[in-house]
Amino acid sequence: MLTAKFDQLVKQLRILPGVGQKSAQRMALHLLTKKRPQGMALAQALDEAMRDIVECQRCHSFSDDAVCPLCQDPRRDDALLCVVETAADVMAIEQTAGYRGRYFVLGGHLSPIDGISADDLNIEQLVWRVKQEPVEELILATGTTVEGQTTAHFINEAVSRHVNKVTRLAQGVPMGGELEYLDSMTLGQAMQNRSFL
Amino acid sequence: MLTAKFDQLVKQLRILPGVGQKSAQRMALHLLTKKRPQGMALAQALDEAMRDIVECQRCHSFSDDAVCPLCQDPRRDDALLCVVETAADVMAIEQTAGYRGRYFVLGGHLSPIDGISADDLNIEQLVWRVKQEPVEELILATGTTVEGQTTAHFINEAVSRHVNKVTRLAQGVPMGGELEYLDSMTLGQAMQNRSFL
CATH class of the missing domain: 1.10.8.420 (RecR Domain 1)
Structure with a gap:
């Protein structure tokens, strides 16, 4: 103009x-x-x-070097491995400042409609890693979408022989959430997974 | 992070x-x-x-060259000069596609509180231009803020001996405006400046 x-x-x-x-x-x-x-x-x-900025060779998150600072950090717990869809998820979890284990980025979720199969994600590398390394707990922190949940189940099948504990993020009422405005799927889940006070 | x-x-x-x-x-x-x-x-x-991107030597808007495309365009009417505060205003008026004259960018408005006096704006260059060139109508399209109106009055004083017609943009009810939500200053102006249908 x-x-x-x-x-x-x-x-x-x-x-x-x-x-x-x-x-x-x-x-x-x-x-x-x-x-x-x-x-x-x-x-x-x-x-x-x-x-x-390249992909970290270990966790497939973003990195300035071959291996990212989170993978290099010696204070992190190698026994905990959190599997997420994208580097953005790593950042979101890091901002909670409550997790001190390692990460693994899949690079997306399984989605037959979009033609994304297991070969398009870093699932093979993940299985290789849990076979080689002493991971005690694998936390499947994929999305709670249908695709995210399918991906979590798929990974669970693939790794269950190699890892003792496979967990997923808790599902329930978000902080500051008003029950009347919550969708019924979430509220139903929260009711089912209720815990002792 | x-x-x-x-x-x-x-x-x-x-x-x-x-x-x-x-x-x-x-x-x-x-x-x-x-x-x-x-x-x-x-x-x-x-x-x-x-x-x-530099300042156009003629109109003080933005330009890739010494003189901007709008000042160079031979199809523009030299007799009409529209004075605006910023290059953003030039762009806004150009987007109406209803004006075919030239522009002049002041570089802001007079504001004693912020220490902006006439010397900080391109007012001297504007006066020089209307003295040298056959501008028949000077349109003062500064803002309708107190500062914008003060600036318009100041320029009117400075150029009135050299230009026949000094005009300003119409003030009134905006298009699609519902009267009940309009501020009373604007509505009052619109009533005062009412025109024949």
Whole structure:
């Protein structure tokens, strides 16, 4: 609209999730008017991240090096392995600051409709790992969608001979949840899995 | 959280307006997982825009060259000059597709509280331009804030000897506006400036 380079910037900003034409224009104008050095720093950080961040060889999460900081950390408990769908899930669990074991990222969930089979996920590497290493508990922290649950059952079948304990995340009423607004599936689960006070 | 370069990217994404920690993480993960080439293209567009976009020598809007496409366009009417606060306003008016004159960007509005006086805006250049060039109508399209209106009055004083017609944007009920939700200042203005059907 204003200049070719401005239009190009707006167009490229729209690849960001949740950013439409109006927000992209606002971002571009904001950076150009007041934040050029920061805009350049963002360009550099983006370029470096896209080029240099690789998949960790051990857990398949994101890493700057061949093995990520979480896999390298000697204070982590090797006996606990938490299986998640994506690196975003690793980050979400890390933010709870309550888990001190290791992670393993599947790279998605089984989904026949989308043509994603076990070979498309890191399931073989996971089975290999629990065979080789002394994992005492495997926590299946896949999503509670149909695909996530199917994936969890599939993995359970594949690893049950090699791991003593296979667990999954508790399902129930979320914190701050008002019962009347909760879906009946969740409420039913919570009732079934009720525990002593 | 995951890796140093990831954290750096999230931190830099937060300089974008309306982007907090959560959105920045989501953006970074989205780009890393599925859109690396697009992420690199964004980095390049950002870098080029920050480095190469300059202020147009004639209208002070943004431009890739010394003079912007709008000032160069021979089909534009030189007799009409629309004065706005920022390049974003130029873009907003261009999107109406109803104006075919030229633009002049002040670079803000007068604001004694923020220490912005006439010398901080491009008012001198504007006066010089209307003295030199055959501008028949000067449209003061500054904001309808107190500062914007003050700026319009100040410019009117400065240019009135050199331009025949000085106009301002109509004030009234916005399109699709329901009267009962409109603020009384706007409604009062609309009543005062009522026109024949």
